[in-house]
Amino acid sequence: MQRDSMDFDVVIVGAGPAGLAAAIRLRQLATQKSVELSVCVIEKGAEIGAHILSGAVMDPRALTELLPNWKEDGAPLNTAVSEDRLLLLSERSGYQLPNWAVPGCFHNEGNYVISLGNLCRWLGQQAEALGVEIYPGFAGAEVLFDAQGAVSGVATGDMGVLKDGQAGPNHQPGIELNASYTFFAEGCRGHLGKQIEDRYSLLAEADTQTYGIGIKELWEVRPEHHQPGLVIHTAGWPMDNSTYGGGFLYHLENNQVAVGFVVGLGYENPYLSPFEEFQRFKTHPNIGGVFAGGKRTAYGARALTAGGLQSMPRLTFPGGVLVGDDAGFLNASRIKGSHCAIKSGALAAEACFAALVAGRRRDELVEYPDAFRNSWLYDELYRARNFKPWLSKGLKLGALMAGIDQIVFRGKAPWTLRHRIPDFARLKHASLFKPIRYPKPDGSLTFDRLSSVFLSNTNHAEDQPCHLKLRDARTPVSVNLAEYDAPEQRYCPAGVYEIVSDGNNSEPRLQINAQNCVHCKTCDIKDPTQNIVWTVPEGGGGPNYPNM
Structure with a gap:
């Protein structure tokens, strides 16, 4: 069946903060200059915000540049940060660092505790009011190329395909969305972004990327346990000295507290379970009391890019750009990425608009990386570039050196630490x-895990092909189980992967419960043999996060 096609000036894959900021900026410029400009955003979630998960404490700087009247227009930044605490935890106690010893990157004066999902819903309304066409429930499944090898758009995934790959009775082919320029704003470890990076060798001059897995719950707590705007970050227990990780508690409005834990995916021990470490974190005497008498209302997980400036790919290629976390725009030292994403989307939009007005089409928007290098965002990420590499060297040494880097040198030390080993290659054999x-x-x-996944509202059409592909069906047992005791059973925060046996004498096999997948991408990153490939399922599938 032949696919229908639609033509736009710009197609944006992903309705997160970067993609929506790019769409808004494009239409703002078109309105100001009275230029006809068609902009389309596709989003694999069932609605805008359905797949958005972040802490989140937000620096409003980029939002203010993009939409100066955001407060008057009702942006959901309702809770200003009222207090910062940085705790160093041992198993039984905790120590709060005095304010003078806390690096400036952990100070949050002027920032807001928010739901990034709700902010994206509001940004979507602003984009549509400016004339942007947004299509939730449509997953970008394939990159399209023209005869010259430039990206010419994307195709959405087919609907109604059965498990055996055959077209079902409700089959609808995907749609080709053709564009002069295509923005990839899929978030961390974007499925299409990975393909673009390989095709155009965008990582040739970059360090290897490094990642974390962030797991989060939203709670309604008793009023006496709630302090609107309180921001708490922790280091230490339950991580050992050699494993990167830390927790957070953010007090929002309406007696809500977001609690979460981030584990660096460069950990070595295959028995470590980020999900279980998060659950254990909540039992600490300095943490658990907040939730006494409270109710957990939401759960989710998402990988995040943490390599920083030295791990960023080339941002442009013929016909398109990478923006937001698809390119690694996250400031690990500040534990913030949404303002970086918004700024990157706006910078790319400005370069794209100028090219379209000049009559250019499907070339390389070199003005975008030039603008980035001359922006406050580059300066901020440059100052943060050594933070994650230092902390990856162990809590005590890492905290000392990161403190020196941020307090003494203010992020401008005359050296840059490198990321040389990918996260999956750091995993060691279970025998150790x-x-x-x-x-x-x-x-x-x-x-x-299962009761947690239930709260994420995750759902996929059951009779569709599994979107978690194995390059070799034998590897999960012959290598992962034999050498690493099947770590996919533990690093997945949703219970997707199980080693099962069908009878007394049957051989073990890997069972993939794709219905549980919350689209965190951890399996695609941490699988030690890089045998698991995450691909997009049917549009509209996955989690449906409220207020996350």
């Missing part, structure tokens, strides 16, 4: 470690 005995969940403060 003992299994970690995690406590059983109590059902009130700590929980299991």
